[in-house]
Amino acid sequence: MEYKTQCRILRGVGGLYFVNLASPDAHAELYPGTPSPLAGKCLLSRARGSLRTPDGGKIKVGDICEFIYTDNSFTEDGLPRDDSSGLPEGAVSAILQRRNSLIRPPLSNLDLLVIVCAAAAPAPATETIDKLLSVAEYHNIEAAVVIGKCELDPVRADKLEKTYRSALYPTFKLSCYESHGLEEFEKYIKSTLPGKVAAFAGASGVGKSTLINALFPEMKLEAGEISRKIARGKHTTRQAELFPLDIGGFLADTPGFSMIDFENFDFFPFDALPDTMREFRKHYGECRYLDCSHTKEEGCAVLDAIERGEIAESRHESYLSMYRTLKAKPRWEKRS
Ligand SMILES: Nc1nc2c(ncn2[C@@H]2O[C@H](COP(=O)(O)OP(=O)(O)O)[C@@H](O)[C@H]2O)c(=O)[nH]1
Ligand SMILES: [Mg+2]
Ligand SMILES: [Zn+2]
The missing domain is CATH 1.10.40.50 (Probable gtpase engc; domain 3)
Incomplete structure (x- = not known):
């Protein structure tokens, strides 16, 4: 039997794609697709032909796509079973309409950008934070501001909090070292993220990985699992990647667990x-x-x-x- 459903592109691997199939429960808001036997599973698959969006764009991490497969397409552990020509049978068959599309980082359908800065070490650069907020605003991406390491400079943390609250963004002041303010941000992110794709952006060293590891312990595990499944030795280029979270959403990152950097974000006219x-x-x-x-x-x-x-x-x-x-x-x- 052939099934038609939707999938989310989590990662591209040398012409193949690691995808998350629509699940009628956990990802209901993401994919109002048809229930299928492999609903909710993460699988390695190929694309049928060279797919393009209506305006000629190539398939990208974050894309929601149409997905067709048969009972015979995958092994029990979700690996593609080769057909007689040596190609996997299950395939991404069309790219669906995007709600936004970034060139740098190459990601589509980003829903939430969490901008992380530190009260000190490194000193906050408000201009870069504001640039990112404007980029998010232009691309119709929700944004929130996290001021980390606030125990290092509480006065500056307060000032930043006031700045971004008055700029009308959800703003959180916290310290991972003193576990201060974490619960409030955790409540926000875990109620906002289900069904969405989020990215944490901020300069290197501000504490993104520390914060993410505290909130989503499955991230470490998931990263290891994905790299084991995916063809070895193909990690040559830095590209975007989505990690499925236990709460039913995705977190964007680039390989090496750096989370998204500030430097190369798209701008606007x-x-x-x-x-x-x-x-x-x-x-x-x-x-x-x-x-x-x-x-x-x-x-x-x-x-x-x-x-x-x-x-x-x-x-x-x-x-x-x-x-x-x-x-x-x-x-x-x-x-x-
Ligand atoms: N003082 C202080 N240091 C922190 C805090 N959170 C993380 N760090 C430290 O900041 C450094 C950079 O953290 P990391 O999470 O790797 O930052 P990333 O580059 O943004 O991912 C590490 O040495 C962390 O231990 C905090 O709340 N307070
Ligand atoms: Mg990091
Ligand atoms: Zn004016």
Whole structure:
């Protein structure tokens, strides 16, 4: 018998794909697909032909795809059984509509970006945090801010918390060393993540791995299990990868357990910038000039809100920096 269902691409491995098949229970929100005997399983499979999205994009980690298989396609441990031509029978047969698509890191359908910084060691770089928040906003990705290592500099941690709360983002101040604030973030992430794909982003050394290991102990195990199953010796390029979590969602990472770095995130066109500043938006209609750039104009409602202490100055500094950078690069290459 042939089954048609949906799968999520977890990783690409030399022309093959490690996929998670739709499960009617744990991943119900992810895939409203047809129940099938292998529902919820993670399997190695190939793609039928060279698949493309409607706008010509290639298959990507995070893609939700149509998946066709037969009773004979897989062995009991979920490995592809070769047909007479030596190719596995179960196959990814179409890429479904994406809700977003990043080029760097190469990921599609990212739902939640958790931006991690440290109160100290390394010192927080608000400009990079703000750039990432704007990138998330532009790509329609939910975002949250975690201020870690807060025992090292409680005053700075408080200030960052105020900045990002007033920027209207869920904000968490915590210390993995002192187990302080962890429960609150754990409650948030474990109620938000089921059915979604999340990535933790932040500079190296801020404490992403420590935090993730504390919250999702299965991650270490899962990473080992996946690398054992996947063809040996093919870990040459750094590429995105999704780990299924026990709570029924996925965490994005690159091999080597680094979690997503700040450096190479996609940007967006200049015209889109003002709309990516969440707490600026409600003031735009109140500026004296219709074409106010909110950089230095008289009667700018954003600048007034900063003056009153409602918007953090550091957020506006980041805005100015992005404004200059994006203005100097008016055309961003558009591809999926
Ligand atoms: N002081 C302090 N150090 C921490 C805390 N959490 C993690 N670290 C340390 O910070 C360093 C970097 O952590 P890691 O999780 O590898 O950071 P990553 O590069 O973002 O994954 C390690 O030495 C951790 O032990 C914390 O809450 N407080
Ligand atoms: Mg790490
Ligand atoms: Zn203005």
